[in-house]
Amino acid sequence: MAKVTLEHVRKTFGTVTAVADFSLEVGDREFVVLVGPSGCGKSTTLRIIAGLDESSSGNVYIGDRLVNGIPAKDRNIAMVFQSYALYPHMSVYNNLAFSLRMRKLRRAEIDRRVREAARVLDIETLLKRLPAELSGGQKQRVALGRSIVREPAVFLMDEPLSNLDAKLRAQMRTEISRLHRRLETTIIYVTHDQTEAMTMGDRIVVMKDGVIQQVAPPQEIYERPANVFVAGFIGSPPMNFLRCRVDGGTLTGPGFSAPLPKEREAVLRSYQGREIVVGLRPEHISDDPADIERWGAGAATAEGQVDLVEPLGAEVMLYLLVGGQPLIARVTPRTKAHYGAKVRLALHLAASHVFDPATESAVG
Ligand SMILES: Nc1ncnc2c1ncn2[C@@H]1O[C@H](COP(=O)(O)OP(=O)(O)OP(=O)(O)O)[C@@H](O)[C@H]1O
Numbered sequence: 001m002a003k004v005t006l007e008h009v010r011k012t013f014g015t016v017t018a019v020a021d022f023s024l025e026v027g028d029r030e031f032v033v034l035v036g037p038s039g040c041g042k043s044t045t046l047r048i049i050a051g052l053d054e055s056s057s058g059n060v061y062i063g064d065r066l067v068n069g070i071p072a073k074d075r076n077i078a079m080v081f082q083s084y085a086l087y088p089h090m091s092v093y094n095n096l097a098f099s100l101r102m103r104k105l106r107r108a109e110i111d112r113r114v115r116e117a118a119r120v121l122d123i124e125t126l127l128k129r130l131p132a133e134l135s136g137g138q139k140q141r142v143a144l145g146r147s148i149v150r151e152p153a154v155f156l157m158d159e160p161l162s163n164l165d166a167k168l169r170a171q172m173r174t175e176i177s178r179l180h181r182r183l184e185t186t187i188i189y190v191t192h193d194q195t196e197a198m199t200m201g202d203r204i205v206v207m208k209d210g211v212i213q214q215v216a217p218p219q220e221i222y223e224r225p226a227n228v229f230v231a232g233f234i235g236s237p238p239m240n241f242l243r244c245r246v247d248g249g250t251l252t253g254p255g256f257s258a259p260l261p262k263e264r265e266a267v268l269r270s271y272q273g274r275e276i277v278v279g280l281r282p283e284h285i286s287d288d289p290a291d292i293e294r295w296g297a298g299a300a301t302a303e304g305q306v307d308l309v310e311p312l313g314a315e316v317m318l319y320l321l322v323g324g325q326p327l328i329a330r331v332t333p334r335t336k337a338h339y340g341a342k343v344r345l346a347l348h349l350a351a352s353h354v355f356d357p358a359t360e361s362a363v364g
């Protein structure tokens, strides 16, 4: 068990800056998720913590120990990758026991650790099988088991679920969260999947182009994204962005014109006579008259043309054109909207996010 600290870590490959000035303290037993698009530097950061890559500058501490220059095998960490890389000719038991035998642990101790990991991962009945006789999810569990038996201070996981189909991914996601609670250990987990980040992390680190954009618990990232990038990356379907103008007490955007909502009035007034980017989550656009009523003065109304209706059972996604701009609304299955229809919409401006058009940072 240990905390992990990164201080101004930087990594360049020739002219490419993979990680720029990365500072973060991961608490003991915390589950932190690094998330961001392909190439943003997630794996590089993890490999530097693991000791598989050397940083160009900056410091890494595991617990209170500075580990710069200390080889991976002496860092008391375990890394789980996307590929399972199990030994094909060895049974599950022997796959789990392998690294412990290499370390010359006593036989009874090896047996205790293997059985404990198998119990935690619910693979006790599979110990005699060969990897070829396992499903993808079972293989991934064995791969996790191989890191668990080592009883490391820190687990580093790089997209461990991306080889699995959607259903299994969702299942393994909850299993890893449970595992984290049972093992009471520090986990740093890399993914480009915002759902994994939202559901698993105690805190999320959103990265772009090697630079940290925001570090916060999932709900805070969702409710108070620091900038347009984070707002658009976390949340599915993504936030809608509307270019609006503030004139006197009026906000004008694509297809609507409304009094400034009380909740955002101060910040909007500071953009008097100028453009501003207003962000609206899909759940804050509705064709339900009950919402139009409920949101009251905090909402604008607009007419939208329905471009696509996507029923998902418990909810329906409406792809709309409003004032010439495409918008996505998350509405109830009670909707009467159908392709080509014109619908009256409420835009819940009181719940909107406001971004500066030049810096793209959240304001207010
Ligand atoms: N060994 C290397 N040599 C040169 N460039 C590299 C090397 N490893 C990574 N890079 C570059 O560094 C940047 C960050 O790569 P990294 O693998 O950390 O991204 P990532 O966030 O893990 O992406 P993905 O989601 O695709 O796995 C990329 O531009 C990548 O091309």
Ligand SMILES: [Mg+2]
Pocket (backbone or CB within 6 Å): 042, 043, 044, 158
């Ligand atoms: Mg990667």
